[in-house]
Amino acid sequence: EVQLVQSGAEVKKPGESLKISCKGSGYTFTSYWIGWVRQMPGKGLEWVAIMYPGDSEIRYSPSFQGHVTISADKSISTAYLQWSSLKAPDAAMYYCVRVFGSALMWFDYWGQGTLVTVSS
Amino acid sequence: EIVLRQLPVTLSVSPGERVTLFCRASRSISRNLAWYRQKPGQAPRLLIYGASTRATGVPARFSGSGSGTEFTFTISSLQSDDFAVYYCQQYDNWPLTFGGGTKVEIK
Secondary structure (H helix, E strand, O other): OOEEEEOOOEEEOOOOOEEEEEEEEOOOHHHOOEEEEEEOOOOOEEEEEEEEOOOOEEEEOOOOEOOEEEEEEHHHOEEEEEEOOOOHHHOEEEEEEEEEOOOOOEEEEEOOOEEEEEOO | OOOEEEEOOEEEEOOOOOEEEEEEEOOOOOOOEEEEEEOOOOOOEEEEEOOOEEOOOOOOOEEEEEEOOEEEEEEOOOOHHHOOEEEEEEOOOOOOEEOOOEEEEEO
């Protein structure tokens, strides 16, 4: 059974750094793209970034490029999303997603979500 | 960037009714469209990809159709589990984008 298990909720102050994680299991981690989707409170879904752990290829949404960093440790089948300096608008639920496809990509499995709160 | 517009924004429906949702793309995306359901307090779940192919384990009451810029998603007989928000997502062009969602609520 494919599972994506994310790290727990975080409460941070503006300007602080943060790294959230997502551990994949039940499939070959290096054979599928993995990524992140943001959902701000009461709002819709926004694609953030994806990464192919097999060769570390990365794609970012232009809306998030330069503000977040996606990475992965294939030795422990875990993907990460990190911020060096959080801002108030980063407060959201972040879902880890497994990507089906290589050229045409949709999200076939979702993690349970990590709630990020940013407040002074 | 391809913009997806979903209509209606909100739909009030009684259990057992047939429901049709719409997703319109700002330019042609062939059949490269997926649909997701997000129940309150839960992560989204993939229902349809390739505009009309049901994902593994998805009940037959869910169906999708369309190509180019116009897509529809239908629930043949609404169950209590289906009161949720539905999103379409295109994967024809970068960046990957979602529609704004349609909330299906109890009438």
